[in-house]
Amino acid sequence: MSITGVRAVVGVECMKLAAQIKTQLVLGLCIVGPFLFAAAIHMQSSLPTDTLFGRAVKESGFAVSLVVLGFAALWVVPVLASVVGGDLFASEDRHNTWKMLLTRSRSRADVFVGKLIVALGFSFVAIALLAVSSIAAGIFIIGPGSLIDLSGIVRPPDEAWRRVTLAWMSILPAAFTFTALAVVLSVVSRSSIVGIGLPVVAGLTMQLVAMVDGPDLIRRLLITSGFEAWHGLLAAPLFYQPLLRGTIVCAAYFVICIAIAYDRLRRRDVAG
Amino acid sequence: MSMVACGSTSITANRIEHAIAPTFANLVRVQMTLLELPPLAAADFAVQASCRRLPAGDTAGSGEWTCTITWKDLNRRIVRDTYELFVTSDGCYSATASGEAIGGPTLKNEGGRDVRNLLYAFEGCFDTT
Numbered sequence: 298m299s300i301t302g303v304r305a306v307v308g309v310e311c312m313k314l315a316a317q318i319k320t321q322l323v324l325g326l327c328i329v330g331p332f333l334f335a336a337a338i339h340m341q342s343s344l345p346t347d348t349l350f351g352r353a354v355k356e357s358g359f360a361v362s363l364v365v366l367g368f369a370a371l372w373v374v375p376v377l378a379s380v381v382g383g384d385l386f387a388s389e390d391r392h393n394t395w396k397m398l399l400t401r402s403r404s405r406a407d408v409f410v411g412k413l414i415v416a417l418g419f420s421f422v423a424i425a426l427l428a429v430s431s432i433a434a435g436i437f438i439i440g441p442g443s444l445i446d447l448s449g450i451v452r453p454p455d456e457a458w459r460r461v462t463l464a465w466m467s468i469l470p471a472a473f474t475f476t477a478l479a480v481v482l483s484v485v486s487r488s489s490i491v492g493i494g495l496p497v498v499a500g501l502t503m504q505l506v507a508m509v510d511g512p513d514l515i516r517r518l519l520i521t522s523g524f525e526a527w528h529g530l531l532a533a534p535l536f537y538q539p540l541l542r543g544t545i546v547c548a549a550y551f552v553i554c555i556a557i558a559y560d561r562l563r564r565r566d567v568a569g
Numbered sequence: 570m571s572m573v574a575c576g577s578t579s580i581t582a583n584r585i586e587h588a589i590a591p592t593f594a595n596l597v598r599v600q601m602t603l604l605e606l607p608p609l610a611a612a613d614f615a616v617q618a619s620c621r622r623l624p625a626g627d628t629a630g631s632g633e634w635t636c637t638i639t640w641k642d643l644n645r646r647i648v649r650d651t652y653e654l655f656v657t658s659d660g661c662y663s664a665t666a667s668g669e670a671i672g673g674p675t676l677k678n679e680g681g682r683d684v685r686n687l688l689y690a691f692e693g694c695f696d697t698t
Contacts, residue, residue: 346663346690347663349661349692349694350692352685352690352691352692356685445596445599445687447592447661447692447693447694448591448592448595448693449591449592449593449594449595449596449598449599449687449691449693450595451599507658507659508657508658509658510578510580510630510631510632510658511658512578513578513579513658513697516658516659525659528659528660528661528694529694529696531694532693532694532695532696533595536695536696536698538696538698539696539697539698542698
């Protein structure tokens with residue numbers, strides 16, 4: 298594997314992604330969605346009281362961002378994390394281009410790592426856009442009011458901003474793991490539908506399992522446990538254990554998924 | 570032993586009580602500020618919570634709980650409020666006051682302005698590890 302080779306693959310994949318309507322649409326929704334939500338909250342009298350920070354959305358723009366985070370972690374992030382990762386490899390099968398790609402000057406490792414970096418990069422960009430957009434929407438439409446945290450303590454805007462940013466960052470390990478899951482499913486199945494669809498279904502199933510009052514161990518071993526860890530960053534005293542544990546669990550899934558995906562791609566016979 | 574520990578739930582009365590009591594005390598302090606009443610430290614309210622799971626019989630687990638919160642008001646009188654809680658398996662709860670004692674969703678401050686009654690309904694999270 299060479300850095301030049303990986304860089305070349307990343308460059309080509311980025312150009313391909315930038316030209317896709319799907320990518321533009323998803324990133325556009327990440328920017329526009331929070332503004333539409335904040336505007337709807339601003340105009341209507343009812344509040345999303347069944348969500349954490351839902352009662353505070355008319356008082357602090359940071360609460361808007363956290364409501365978006367709570368909703369996105371449940372339903373949106375698995376989609377954002379899989380939409381590119383689940384298609385990057387399978388699209389070569391769909392277009393029957395593996396033979397051309399793997400017989401050129403780039404090694405399989407170059408191609409694999411390059412595509413993986415692009416898949417993870419897209420997940421990062423999508424979540425970062427959602428985070429920035431939700432904070433901006435909250436501040437511009439509702440206002441930068443102080444935030445009352447999950448322990449009833451008032452956090453002034455500068456501290457609220459820091460904590461909300463950290464909360465968004467805390468979901469990245471779980472999001473990257475969903476991307477890795479999408480990559481391995483895409484490589485193994487050679488199907489974009491499976492690569493994108495199964496991680497989303499798996500994510501929803503994990504969320505439902507986590508809601509059931511079952512054994513803690515099962516809930517803690519789910520990738521989605523990483524989506525709940527931000528609660529500890531908005532409490533006093535702070536508690537990091539869920540974040541630490543969730544990151545370790547996600548790292549284990551990530552390594553396993555990537556190892557299987559690379560092994561399958563390395564052994565793939567494209568000559569026939 | 571380890572199987573029993575793995576299968577158990579970490580949503581217990583003790584954890585909920587230790588989470589909701591300081592949260593309630595902090596919210597009372599903020600509420601006093603919003604109502605433009607004399608400020609007091611959260612500890613001055615001497616908040617204590619006693620929680621049990623609904624239906625009676627279950628001692629732990631997510632779902633519906635009820636908590637009785639005992640605290641001292643500005644006049645140092647002991648007040649008892651009851652809250653209905655819904656606790657989720659990730660250690661977050663939503664508490665809603667039952668009865669009229671705590672007031673409605675909004676209150677009027679000393680200046681006559683409407684402010685949200687933070688104690689009418691609130692939420693919090695605690696560490697389940």
